[in-house]
Amino acid sequence: MDIQNHYYGHSAALALHAGLPSIRHIDGLVQHGWTVYSPSLVHFADFARLPRTARRLVWSHAARGWDAARDPFPTTAIGAPFLYLSALTAGSRVERSDRAVVFPVHDTRLVKIGGDDQAFARELAGREGPSVICLHPEDLDQPEKRRVWTQFGHTVVSAGSRRDPLFLGRVLKLVRSSRRVVSNLLSTAVVYAAAEGTDTAIYGPEVSLGDLGSEVAQRTRALWPEFHEAVAAGIRQRIALAELGQSHLLEPAALREALGWDHHSPGPLLNYWAGAPVRKAGAVLGLVQRPAGAQDAGSSADPLAFLRHPMSHLPGRLPALPRGDELLADPLVPATSS
Numbered sequence: 001m002d003i004q005n006h007y008y009g010h011s012a013a014l015a016l017h018a019g020l021p022s023i024r025h026i027d028g029l030v031q032h033g034w035t036v037y038s039p040s041l042v043h044f045a046d047f048a049r050l051p052r053t054a055r056r057l058v059w060s061h062a063a064r065g066w067d068a069a070r071d072p073f074p075t076t077a078i079g080a081p082f083l084y085l086s087a088l089t090a091g092s093r094v095e096r097s098d099r100a101v102v103f104p105v106h107d108t109r110l111v112k113i114g115g116d117d118q119a120f121a122r123e124l125a126g127r128e129g130p131s132v133i134c135l136h137p138e139d140l141d142q143p144e145k146r147r148v149w150t151q152f153g154h155t156v157v158s159a160g161s162r163r164d165p166l167f168l169g170r171v172l173k174l175v176r177s178s179r180r181v182v183s184n185l186l187s188t189a190v191v192y193a194a195a196e197g198t199d200t201a202i203y204g205p206e207v208s209l210g211d212l213g214s215e216v217a218q219r220t221r222a223l224w225p226e227f228h229e230a231v232a233a234g235i236r237q238r239i240a241l242a243e244l245g246q247s248h249l250l251e252p253a254a255l256r257e258a259l260g261w262d263h264h265s266p267g268p269l270l271n272y273w274a275g276a277p278v279r280k281a282g283a284v285l286g287l288v289q290r291p292a293g294a295q296d297a298g299s300s301a302d303p304l305a306f307l308r309h310p311m312s313h314l315p316g317r318l319p320a321l322p323r324g325d326e327l328l329a330d331p332l333v334p335a336t337s338s
Contacts, residue, residue: 001025001054001268002276003315004043007032008159009168012322013081016088018255023165023318025268027260028055030081034188034243036219038066040073045294046283051271057258060245064223072291078258079249082192083241085168087249089327094176100128101178102154103189105207106136117148120184120204125152127203128182132331134174134189137161140334157331165319166329172196173328186220186227194240199233272315280313 005011005026014030015023029047031039039058050056059080061068068075102124104117124131130153139145140158149156159170171189175181181193184204193200208214221228226235256262282288322329 001028001051001271002047002280003163003272003313004032005030006165006319007162007167008081008171009085009165009319009322010081012165012319013085013088013168014255014259015321016327017084018252018259018261020256020261020321022321024259024261025272025318026057027051027053027265027268028057028076030057030078030259031059034059034080034191035063036065036186036216036223038071040071040075041291041294044073045290046280046288047276048289048291049279051267051275053260053265053267054271055258058245060243060248062242062245062247064239064243065219072293076258077245077248078255079245082168082172083195083244083246083249085172085327086196089169089172092328094173094328096179097132097177098179100124100131100180100182101174101193102128102131102133102182103187104133104135104139104183105185105187105209106139116205117145121149121152121154123204124154124182128180130154131182132157132174132178134159134171134331146334155333157333160332163316163319165322166326169322169327169329170331174331176328185217186224190227191240191243194227194233194236195244195246197233197237200227200236202228277314 006023010030010032011023011026028050029044031043033043035042040056044056056073056075057078058075059077061075061077068077104120133149133154133156135145135156135158137158137160140156146156159174160167171192175189175193175196175198178193178198180199180201181190182201182203183190184202185207186202190200190202206214207217209216224239226239250258253262260268279288283290
């Protein structure tokens with residue numbers, strides 16, 4: 001229905017588990033990252049109304065940050081695409097490295113992060129030694145952002161663009177191969193690492209997220225203290241698997257039904273190319289009201305910022321389904337790190 005369904009290789013992982021020969025349009029919205037609030041109010045906030053058959057497809061109804069029974073919209077829990085990909089690659093051997101992998105909180109085109117990356121890079125060098133820094137595409141495109149990390153001896157890599165179907169596999173390989181996964185805020189990659197049984201750590205200068213300020217950082221410390229304290233990795237793993245919806249994982253046939261892949265209908269295709277872009281533009285430009293309580297870190301952004309990068313918001317061809325030997329791809333290394 002919307003381009004966010006195909007972010008980070010999620011639709012590819014779902015299609016592989018469902019046994020499809022290619023990725024298809026989804027009848028609904030798929031949660032595309034771990035959240036500290038309801039996905040309805042974070043990822044789906046531009047879509048207060050959905051087509052009749054479309055569903056809000058979330059990872060878990062056992063997450064601490066929100067209560068599905070009190071959510072303003074009905075949701076269907078299907079488990080995180082990461083867990084499906086993890087199961088598909090369970091037999092693939094990945095060697096552990098002696099280096100930490102770091103996922104710093106990243107800017108977006110609409111949301112600027114408040115934090116001291118240089119101080120974080122220095123602290124990492126002192127506590128972890130030279131580390132692997134996985135930058136989000138929005139940061140990777142800025143040479144000055146890369147220099148912050150390389151000047152302290154860290155290696156900069158990327159999981160690819162957010163529409164790259166190999167993105168999720170690169171993140172999975174990074175978290176499986178690392179000695180420890182570190183971030184300056186509890187985030188999706190840290191939850192993934194914990195689910196894989198990899199040690200995690202959260203530290204560094206406090207981070208603020210656009211219009212939400214330090215509220216998210218404070219909420220993560222209050223609701224998920226185990227990720228901020230010295231506890232056994234097994235405790236974090238149990239929490240992470242609940243957050244990612246391990247108990248909601250579906251068999252292939254049930255997953256196809258949940259995504260609307262058990263039959264053919266023009267609705268999801270039409271909504272992908274026409275309906276969703278119009279609704280999203282209307283929400284960003286203030287013509288369509290978002291639901292009460294929407295958590296939008298970029299709410300004060302100039303609507304013209306949305307139009308400065310129009311191609312990043314518009315639909316395009318669906319990504320290709322990865323081959324079996326591509327499921328755990330190596331991270332990308334930028335042509336230059338200076």
